[in-house]
Amino acid sequence: MNKIRRIMEMLFISVCILCILGGCGIVDDFRSEKDLVDYNSTYGVSDGEYTITLNNTMLEAKAIDDGAGNVYMDVNTANKYYNSRIYWEEDENCVLYATPEGMAQYMPDSTTYTVGMTSAASSIPVVINRNGMLYISLDFIKENTKMDSAVFTAPNRVVTRTNWDDAYMTTVTGKKAVIRYQGGIKSPVFRDLERGEKLYVLDDGAGDEWAQVVTEDGYNGWVENEDLDTPLMTALEEPEFAEPVFTGISKNYKxxxxxxxxxxxxxxxxxxxxxxxxxxxxxxxxxxxxxxxxxxxxxxxxxxxxxxxxxxxxxxxxxxxxxxxxxxxxxxxxxxxxxxxxxxxxxxxxxxxxxxxxxxxxxxxxxxxxxxxxxxxxxxxxxxxxxxxxxxxxxxxxxxxxxxxxxxxxxxxxxxxxxxxxxxxxxxxxxxxxxxxxxxxxxxxxxxxxxxxxxxxxxxxxxxxLYTRVWATDANGVVESFNAGMTEAAGYLESHGVTPVYDENTGQNYGEYTSEVDGRRYQIWxxxxxxxxxxxxxxxxxxxxxxxxxxxxxxxxxxxxxxxxxxxx
Known part of the structure; x- marks a missing residue:
């Protein structure tokens, strides 16, 4: 009996220690792997790849690195979402980029390039070729685009922003708040949240227990509302960026x-x-x-x-x-x-x-x-x-x-x-x-x-x-039309004894008649x-x-x- 009592006492002490450690947050350090989001598997990230988040939304495309820590984005994604001036010249397999100094040309995997007729060099290739797809340096995109970007590892992700409209934001107030993959206490965890940390709010739950948020380092998930302050509209700070100036001609008259x-x-x-x-x-x-x-x-x-x-x-x-x-x-x-x-x-x-x-x-x-x-x-x-x-x-x-x-x-x-x-x-x-x-x-x-x-x-x-269209609609509702100049169009109405009236909906004079020749309804604005x-x-x-x-x-x-x-x- 004494032996059983000692075992029970040891179990009770162990439980108490775990509760104390949990209250201090120390037990979180021992969270099981199964309690954490398998980020790479969830988002289909292979070795050397990075998820891309733009304005709090994860894109389907993935960024890659060159093995030396330099991150690249495929040119189609760069063109579509960040800078339309990035142009993939497919028949010559290079990237062109218009500048005030001339058209820049970047060949894959080369640190030399041209701007107009002038040669120049970069510390790393601006463009690389991977399995037939061209990728362009994230540093180049950021240098030539009004945007913010940050690269994170373990897990690999690129977080970017090009929109600085006011955003719905909140502050973490809970001491042991975590961001989870989905709403619910059993959903796996991305990471712990720091008290005072700022979050973008996508859905505050409208009275529910959970709010959908995005962290500033790119995790999109759910947090218990009791761990968050009241969301507020917040002005975002835009990065400094000097737009390139392309010269042109402007007449001093209309x-x-x-x-x-x-x-x-x-x-x-x-x-x-x-x-x-x-x-x-x-x-x-x-x-x-x-x-x-x-x-x-x-x-x-x-x-x-x-x-x-x-x-x-x-x-x-x-x-x-x-x-x-x-x-x-x-x-x-x-x-x-x-x-x-x-x-x-x-x-x-x-x-x-x-x-x-x-x-x-x-x-x-x-x-x-x-x-x-x-x-x-x-x-x-x-x-x-x-x-x-x-x-x-x-x-x-x-x-x-x-x-x-x-x-x-x-x-x-x-x-x-x-x-x-x-x-x-x-x-x-x-x-x-x-x-x-x-x-x-x-x-x-x-x-x-x-x-x-x-x-x-x-x-x-x-x-x-200086023209309009003459519209003819038959008894079956089939519509045909033809162009007519100002004089010709007015002449059709006049020849049929029609005085045009002002149409408030279009702001134009309007007339119509039914032809005795073909029975169609003619309309002219x-x-x-x-x-x-x-x-x-x-x-x-x-x-x-x-x-x-x-x-x-x-x-x-x-x-x-x-x-x-x-x-x-």
Whole structure:
């Protein structure tokens, strides 16, 4: 009995010691491996890999190291999430990076690189090749991007931030708080939390026992609410970063541009007459350059005499360069832009024509670019921008309203182009299955505001339509339409005895009739002096860089150009 009593006393003393040690937190040092998150297994991290957390969210991609402690990120992830200027030139298997000093080129596993025509060296390779994938140094990304980053080991993880909006944060108050993989006392633990430690709050639990949080060293998990202070909105401190400055041209007057649809060399001879009928414009953009094939060969309809005539009238010439083949074709365009040699071939042709015709600018009108070609397109924009800077001419880019084409990198365009022109029309177009306005006032306003969120107003020009569409709907609801200029569209209503009325929804004059010939319902939202003045007043309201008009020949007469000029000259 004495022996049993001694055993029971020893067990009781042991339990008491464990309780005391646990109260001091010492027992945590002896937490079983099974109580801890198997980080590498949970997140699929192999040797030499690192998880990547961006703005409190873990990315699917993994970073790697080079075996010497230098961390690299694959170029696709770097381009998509951190810096779109990082461009993988796949046909030459290198990375290009646009700088104010010229295009930098980094070959895999080399410590030498070029910027323009100048050679330079780095302490480690900026780019490395691993199993056919290119990776770029995290140090390079951080040096060239407004971001914070930190690298942690055991387990390996990279924690980054590019967003500094106010964040919901809390402070650890519990003495023995831990962050767990999931909510619940049985869930495995990432690590202990220090009292006073700051945490980002993703979900405070709204009265539940657990809150979802992210630690500043990148653990995303759950903490008991009783161990946390009341979450508060907190201002984050942004890192210091000097954005590179790319030079450009900014006119000291408002742009009043008109596009000239040139479809043959003979059309250039119309310019003298046009200038007498289109008073007040200070810029004209003739459709001159377009692709002949997917090798990058181009067609020119340019004329030095045309430019001389325009200059004599005090008008600049920004020649339009479009991606027309038989029609605008994004896939065929991408066949050219995805190749560095083809892009250079295009630039070489443009360079010669800029000199030959004494151009004042290039107006880039590439349409129907798909998401798969967006990176190649913006790289071409950077390279064409460099050519225009070298030639000291204006570089402008035509864009759809952003709401429909958000994969276009408008912010980057606004850095490399001198002017961004919003094509503020085609709200309803030839492919629309319902009738509607070409450009209602709300549509125009949204396009301007969306673009101004990405591009400074000093660079934004809003383009207005001098045409509308005539819509015909049959008894089965099938819709067809065709373009009509101002005079032609108004003539349809007049010939059917229809007096247009003002439509509050679109801010335009509207008329409709049923044809006695085909029985279809015809609807027309007019482009006229009413819609014209509304758009011009909107451009003034937002203090934009000017106006562009599509296109010469659609207007009802010289009075249209006089009205436009009265707002800008």
């Amino acid at each position: 742009i009043n541009l008109a596009w000239h649809g040139v479809y043959s060399e003979a059309a250039n001879e119309e310019l003298g007459q046009i200038l007498t009928e289109v008073p007040g414009i200070n810029t004209i953009s003739p459709r001159w350059f377009y692709f002949a094939n997917t090798e990058g060969d181009m067609v020119t309809l340019g004329s030095a005499d045309y430019v001389n005539t325009a200059h004599a009238a005090g008008v600049e010439v920004w020649a339009m360069f479009s991606n027309e083949f038989t029609n605008f074709d994004g896939e065929m365009t991408n066949e050219i832009l995805s190749s560095r040699s083809k892009r250079q071939h295009v630039l070489n042709q443009l360079s010669g024509w800029i000199d030959e015709y004494h151009l004042d600018g290039i107006n880039l009108d590439f349409e129907m670019i798909g998401e798969s070609g967006a990176d190649n397109y913006i790289q071409f924009v950077r390279e064409l921008s460099a050519l225009c800077r070298e030639k000291q001419i204006v570089f402008s880019i035509d864009n759809y309203t952003p709401m429909y084409w958000r994969h276009y990198n408008h912010k980057e365009e606004g850095i490399f182009a001198d002017y961004i022109i919003i094509m503020g029309y085609d709200e309803h177009h030839t492919g629309s299955d319902v009738a509607g306005s070409v450009a209602s006032m709300n549509f125009v306003r949204q396009g301007i505001e969306d673009m101004l969120a990405m591009v400074p107003k000093e660079k934004v020009i809003n383009a207005i339509p 007019l482009e006229d002096q009413t819609s014209l003045r509304s758009r011009l007043e909107m451009i003034q309201e937002y203090d934009l860089a000017g106006v562009a008009s599509w296109s010469i020949g659609w207007e009802s007469g010289p009075e249209i150009w006089q009205i436009i000029a009265s707002y800008f000259n």
